[in-house]
Amino acid sequence: LVIAEKTNDNYILAVLNTNLGIELLDLKNIADAILHFEKGYKLAKEIGTQQGMATCAVNLGTAYFELKDFTKALMYVKLALDFYERSGEKQGIVSALNIKGKIQIEANDLSGAEASLTRALKISSEVGMPDHAESSYKHLSDLYKKKKNFPKALEYYRSYTKLKDSLLNADNSKTIAQLQTSFETEKKEKEIVLLQNENSLMDLKIEGQDAALQ
Numbered sequence: 001l002v003i004a005e006k007t008n009d010n011y012i013l014a015v016l017n018t019n020l021g022i023e024l025l026d027l028k029n030i031a032d033a034i035l036h037f038e039k040g041y042k043l044a045k046e047i048g049t050q051q052g053m054a055t056c057a058v059n060l061g062t063a064y065f066e067l068k069d070f071t072k073a074l075m076y077v078k079l080a081l082d083f084y085e086r087s088g089e090k091q092g093i094v095s096a097l098n099i100k101g102k103i104q105i106e107a108n109d110l111s112g113a114e115a116s117l118t119r120a121l122k123i124s125s126e127v128g129m130p131d132h133a134e135s136s137y138k139h140l141s142d143l144y145k146k147k148k149n150f151p152k153a154l155e156y157y158r159s160y161t162k163l164k165d166s167l168l169n170a171d172n173s174k175t176i177a178q179l180q181t182s183f184e185t186e187k188k189e190k191e192i193v194l195l196q197n198e199n200s201l202m203d204l205k206i207e208g209q210d211a212a213l214q
Contacts, residue, residue, distance in 0.1 A: 014043035014052050018059070025063055034063045054083040058096055061103065070107040077103065094124045094132045102139050105146060113143050134163045 021036035037060045044052030061077035064070075077100045084092030097120035104113035121136035123129075137160035144153035 010043045010047050011049070014040045014047065014049070014056075017043065018052065018056055021056070021059055021063075025059065025066075028066070030063050030066050034060065037063060050083050050087070054080040054092065057083075058092075058099060061096075061099055065099070065103050065106070068106070070103055073103045074100065074107070090123060090127050091129060091132070094120045094129060094136075097123075098132060098135045098139060101136075101143070105139065105143050110143060110147055113139070117143060130163055130167055134160060134167060137163060 017036045017040035021033045021040060024030075024033035024036065037056045041053055041056035041060065044050075044056060057076045058080035061073045061075075061080065064073035064076065077096055081093065081096040081100065083089075084096055097116045101113045101116035101120065104110070104116060117136050117140050121133055121140065124132040124136060137156050141153050141156035141160055144150070144156060147153075
């Protein structure tokens with residue numbers, strides 16, 4: 001970050017401030033995260049990268065949600081959503097809608113939350129984004145629980161857990177496959193080394209026999 005500041009590379013500075021903000025947000029250092037997201041947003045605006053502005057805006061929405069400042073949280077998420085809508089970026093739209101719906105639940109805008117989350121689920125199902133659909137199901141369950149519509153809350157919670165388990169099993173299968181591949185690769189490498197050692201010993205033995213004959 002210090003080196004980028006010395007070179008005055010605003011693009012790199014925008015990226016670094018955004019990434020640092022994300023790390024601080026994960027660590028629940030909300031105030032410092034907001035400072036870096038605001039720097040990132042300002043820099044992205046100066047160099048004219050709408051994508052960078054949208055990324056900072058959606059993260060600012062998440063940060064202000066953590067502070068329970070739902071007005072600012074919604075303002076920033078709507079900014080991001082507007083960009084994603086204009087660019088047609090489906091993943092960004094769904095992510096922003098899920099965050100927007102989550103904020104609206106806490107702000108007691110339950111009808112707004114229902115519209116946001118239902119649309120997010122529809123898009124994620126249509127274009128095949130199960131990880132985002134998982135979030136939509138969870139938030140919809142929370143929404144209907146708050147509305148005291150317990151049958152619907154249970155229905156969405158079951159869909160959420162089913163999809164969550166499916167994604168977890170897929171991840172586990174992928175991890176197992178990767179470990180199996182690593183094991184087989186290591187095994188083959190050891191076999192090659194062993195064979196090379198055996199060949200070296202054989203060469204030495206032959207050389208010794210030749211020397212004895214001479």
